[in-house]
Amino acid sequence: METLFAYLLIFAAISGALASDPDLLQDVCVADFASGTKLNGYACKDAANISAADFFFDGLAKAGVPNNLMGSVVTAANVQKISGLNTLGVSLSRVDIAPGGLNPPHTHPRATELAFVLAGVLDVGFITASNVLVSKTIKEGEVFVFPRGLIHFQKNNGDKPAAILGAFNSQLPGTQSIAATLFTATPEVQDNVLTKAFQIGTKEVEKMKSKLAPKKA
Numbered sequence: 001m002e003t004l005f006a007y008l009l010i011f012a013a014i015s016g017a018l019a020s021d022p023d024l025l026q027d028v029c030v031a032d033f034a035s036g037t038k039l040n041g042y043a044c045k046d047a048a049n050i051s052a053a054d055f056f057f058d059g060l061a062k063a064g065v066p067n068n069l070m071g072s073v074v075t076a077a078n079v080q081k082i083s084g085l086n087t088l089g090v091s092l093s094r095v096d097i098a099p100g101g102l103n104p105p106h107t108h109p110r111a112t113e114l115a116f117v118l119a120g121v122l123d124v125g126f127i128t129a130s131n132v133l134v135s136k137t138i139k140e141g142e143v144f145v146f147p148r149g150l151i152h153f154q155k156n157n158g159d160k161p162a163a164i165l166g167a168f169n170s171q172l173p174g175t176q177s178i179a180a181t182l183f184t185a186t187p188e189v190q191d192n193v194l195t196k197a198f199q200i201g202t203k204e205v206e207k208m209k210s211k212l213a214p215k216k217a
Contacts, residue, residue: 021089021110021170030054031079031086041171042079042086055084063163064096069211071101071156079171086171093166097122097156104177105153111173113146113166115154120162126152151178183208 022040030050031042045054057077064073078091085091091111095103097120115124117140125135126146138144146152156162182189182197183205194205 021087023089026087028084029087031083033083042083044086045083050084055082057082060092060094060165063161064094066096066098066101066161068215070104071098072096072103072154074103074175078168078173088171089169091168091171091173093168094118095154095164095166097154097162097164099156099159099161101156101162103154104179105151106175106177107149107151108146108168108170108173108175109149111168111170112148113152113168113173115144115146116165116167117142118163118165120156120160121158122162122164123155123157124153126150179208180212183212184214 026044028047028050029042029044032045033042035043037043059075059081060077064075066073073096075094075096076091077093079085082091097103115138117138119140121137121139123135123137124144124146125133127133127150129150136144154162154164182194188209191202191205194200194208195202198205
């Protein structure tokens with residue numbers, strides 16, 4: 001019950017804030033992914049064709065399996081998973097982090113994040129535009145805010161799995177993982193840009209690209 005109450009508080013806080021997405025002009029606008037219409041968001045389904053399934057998602061109920069290089073996995077509950085979120089300006093994500101794991105430095109260009117710790121203990125922080133690190137250790141039941149667009153991270157330095165629930169004031173906040181964005185972009189960022197920016201050699205750049213490249217199924 002306490003966890004459910006915390007979820008409701010998160011939604012109330014996000015919904016009451018100034019939304020970063022445009023305000024809706026109708027009751028609902030369930031995303032029509034089949035539409036060829038291009039706009040800032042998705043076109044709306046005919047209201048006669050919507051159902052409860054458009055507003056439902058059970059993907060956050062189970063912990064993700066963080067069996068990757070970083071030891072973390074993100075399960076998103078955004079408009080791409082819940083079409084009924086279209087134009088509503090809110091979304092969630094669950095991040096499961098193994099002991100020693102890291103949700104690597106990243107940004108959400110379209111949203112502020114309010115992170116609620118579901119389990120475990122995490123070292124978290126963000127970096128301001130003045131290059132100041134704002135960080136804290138947070139535990140189960142506690143909340144931390146990551147301002148819109150600022151680089152932030154979550155690290156599990158404990159010996160037990162950890163998880164957070166992130167709430168966003170955008171239906172699709174976007175995520176840019178700093179290292180992966182730079183080293184696995186398509187087309188590739190030129191090596192001489194990366195060697196100059198990070199003051200490393202071409203061999204190190206190629207090694208980073210190899211390590212961070214998405215694993216083929």
